[in-house]
Amino acid sequence: MELRQLECFVAVAEESSFTRAAARLHVVQSAVSATIATLEGELHTRLLERTSRRVSLSAAGRALLPKARAALDAVRDARDAVDEVNGVVRGTLRVGTLSSLGVLDLPALLGRFHREHPAVSVRLVTAASDGGSPGLLDALAEGRLDLAFVSIPGSPPPGAQWRNLTATPLDLVVPAGHRLAGRSRVALGELADEAFIDFPSGYGNRAVTDRAFTRAGLRRHVTIEITAIGAGADFVRHGMGIALLPRGSTGHDTDLVSLPVTGADLNWPISLATPSSRAPSAAARAFERLVEQHLR
CATH class of the missing domain: 3.40.190.10 (Periplasmic binding protein-like II)
Structure with missing residues (x-):
């Protein structure tokens, strides 16, 4: 298996669409389809069930998905280690957010983060498109987000940890x-x-x-x-x-x-949630530090 194959597979699994996965990866849809077909051929099994309306995971695809994410996370960590030696933070930061964060000024935060770390690409997901705070926490646990601003009274659910902000x-x-x-x-x-x-x-x-x-x-x-x-x-x-x-x-x-x-x-309450089951990326750590500075 090649990393590009795993990236395509994870993108299709998370987007439930070859078209959206291709847009996310900045490639043509035929390239995504061909890559998935090659991966299925190498593994001698169907990973995705395709219908006219949506794409879903087969049993083999559900078994592969967490392993594929773990492999991509390991590669990210290796790149982060090298970049850290060179004093650079790069990669993609996937942030979930609510429609309002009270006293927290998210555009100002992201603007400052971009100025300090221009090599990091930021992807923003709103609660309205992902089922509110519970949906953001699900995305966090599944590896679709690196961190998320959430609002849930009480204690964090399994798979997540958070810091209360305001x-x-x-x-x-x-x-x-x-x-x-x-x-x-x-x-x-x-x-x-x-x-x-x-x-x-x-x-x-x-x-x-x-x-x-x-x-x-x-x-x-x-x-x-x-x-x-x-x-x-x-x-x-x-x-x-x-x-x-x-x-x-x-x-x-x-x-x-x-x-x-x-x-x-x-x-x-507004909290900044992170996954409890995997280490944060260098970009996620840098953003957490920036939030702490903003609150001080």
Whole structure:
């Protein structure tokens, strides 16, 4: 087996598509197909099941995938060792992120990282395209990401470890004419009968809110699901419901009122997750150091 064959196989397995794998590898699709066919011929087995709609792994392909990733990781580590002697960081950094990171300025972080390490190519995957924080953690454990910004209350699941970076309180946001708008604070129990605008299940702030209501023994009715904080504020402004949004996210909007909520833990955590089963690349280590500097 050649490294290029393993790279093609892993790309097709992760993308579930020869077309997307070819785009990712910057080659024509026919080259990917030919490389996979050669690899299957050398191994005397079919690695991929092809249909008109998608590509999936065969039993042999599922057995090969973790070994192929481990082989590519070993080659990456060898290159990193040589580059480190020469004072260079290169390669590809695959970062998963949420749609909002609170006080963390991801574009500024990535811009600084690019200036300090121009030989590193950065690939960014958003939670919206990968199933929220749980999807990002799955991608991390499977080797599709090097690190990820996630928001999940509690402890890390198997296969991941994380460092807590920030925690932002979620405030109640209501329209200026709402029955609670004149209050200085509100208790969680007063919100049981309200229509809520919230993120889909799997998003960190939704998990924080659901946990708070469950612990209080309260039911909650979510009428509209959104994937951006700004959209939540817009729906609240037009009377479609109320929302629990990160403190300060509505700015000085006179159409909206933000209130702290008492009687519940509504802190929205942001963590930087890394895989616990494999060593990080030199690029991933450099990015972690940059995040630490940013927080200081």
